[in-house]
Amino acid sequence: MLAISRRDFCKVAAAQSAAIGLMSAGVLKLRANPLSMPIGCQTWPVREMIAKDFPGTLKQLAAAGFQSIELCSPVGYADEGFGGLAKYKGSEVKKIISDAGLTCVSSHFGIDELRKNQDDRIAWAKDAGLTQMLVPSLDGPKNPTMDDVKRAADEYNKMGERAAQAGIQQGLHNETFELSKINGKRTYDVLFELLDPKLVKFQFQVSTISEGYDAAEYFTKYPGRFVSMHVQGWDAATKKIVPVGKGSLDWTKIFSAAKTGGIKNYFVEMKLEMMKASVPYLRNLKV
Numbered sequence: 292m293l294a295i296s297r298r299d300f301c302k303v304a305a306a307q308s309a310a311i312g313l314m315s316a317g318v319l320k321l322r323a324n325p326l327s328m329p330i331g332c333q334t335w336p337v338r339e340m341i342a343k344d345f346p347g348t349l350k351q352l353a354a355a356g357f358q359s360i361e362l363c364s365p366v367g368y369a370d371e372g373f374g375g376l377a378k379y380k381g382s383e384v385k386k387i388i389s390d391a392g393l394t395c396v397s398s399h400f401g402i403d404e405l406r407k408n409q410d411d412r413i414a415w416a417k418d419a420g421l422t423q424m425l426v427p428s429l430d431g432p433k434n435p436t437m438d439d440v441k442r443a444a445d446e447y448n449k450m451g452e453r454a455a456q457a458g459i460q461q462g463l464h465n466e467t468f469e470l471s472k473i474n475g476k477r478t479y480d481v482l483f484e485l486l487d488p489k490l491v492k493f494q495f496q497v498s499t500i501s502e503g504y505d506a507a508e509y510f511t512k513y514p515g516r517f518v519s520m521h522v523q524g525w526d527a528a529t530k531k532i533v534p535v536g537k538g539s540l541d542w543t544k545i546f547s548a549a550k551t552g553g554i555k556n557y558f559v560e561m562k563l564e565m566m567k568a569s570v571p572y573l574r575n576l577k578v
């Protein structure tokens with residue numbers, strides 16, 4: 292057996308300890324967070340808290356285990372609790388988020404604010420460090436005609452082109468208008484045909500399973516067309532939203548299909564306590 296000095300022994304022990312630490316961190320990283328993406332949350336559910344204390348709310352989200360957030364525009368969502376953010380420059384918003392230990396690349400913008408001054412909103416988004424600008428809906432009529440859908444798609448394609456020129460990805464959520472039907476076909480599916488895949492991506496609302504819209508099915512049906520998703524648990528028996536990991540949804544299937552869909556990030560969006568309760572499950576979900 293070779294003799295070894297105490298000094299050399301300490302060096303070897305320290306190196307081994309560091310290696311084990313790195314390996315452990317690697318294992319944890321592999322186990323944590325489906326698709327190796329930050330665990331994100333939408334800030335809409337905590338809008339009242341944000342209206343009172345933006346930095347403090349972000350720190351609470353970070354303490355709950357969230358690593359990224361999705362904002363709502365202080366212009367388009369001024370009356371919903373986000374108006375107070377207008378006092379900050381985009382760069383200041385970015386710093387406040389960073390100081391809380393979070394990242395943010397995405398925000399929702401109302402379609403009307405983009406119609407009025409898209410260039411100004413793009414400038415704010417760039418200043419805030421965003422790379423994705425989502426609209427909740429194209430706000431078409433409740434019972435649209437094909438012409439209504441075509442006009443909405445044409446307008447949004449042009450918005451997508453302008454955003455792309457600035458290095459921003461424009462994306463569409465699925466709310467009321469998108470869940471309507473046209474000639475017996477889902478408006479949502481028609482929009483996949485009409486919106487330019489190079490200019491517009493989609494953000495899937497998982498809770499639309501209540502209306503028959505299955506996330507895994509859409510991710511598989513339209514590969515590469517999605518940029519993100521809003522995540523909610525769903526219990527088919529009670530027909531209620533529940534924390535992620537509870538209820539009847541197959542999250543391994545959903546996140547696996549999300550790879551095909553092209554998902555770049557995801558945001559839990561429920562009442563705060565449910566969002567907090569979702570973190571441990573997501574942290575340990577292997578996909």
